[in-house]
Amino acid sequence: MKLKLNLYPAAPDMETKIDKILKEALAGRASLIEVAYGPASDSVKKRILNFLNKKEIRRLYSRLEKTDKGWGRIYLHFRRE
Numbered sequence: 001m002k003l004k005l006n007l008y009p010a011a012p013d014m015e016t017k018i019d020k021i022l023k024e025a026l027a028g029r030a031s032l033i034e035v036a037y038g039p040a041s042d043s044v045k046k047r048i049l050n051f052l053n054k055k056e057i058r059r060l061y062s063r064l065e066k067t068d069k070g071w072g073r074i075y076l077h078f079r080r081e
Contacts, residue, residue, distance in 0.1 A: 001030040007048070008038030015051050022060055025078065033061075033076040045072060052076070 062079035
């Protein structure tokens, strides 16, 4: 199962939206989350990455993949045992 989250335009409650979709992915045993932040500034990207690299959030997913060409996206991969 693949989940998508569109954060464009940037909203002040981005962290809560990301946290909500992470919990949904864990409950539904998703294999991938796509976080699209669009052609936003680097500060938005840094804000998202800083949240995802927190210790308690980082242990929830197995791999993070970034794309910067055109429409910015971050992919979170989950490893299931």
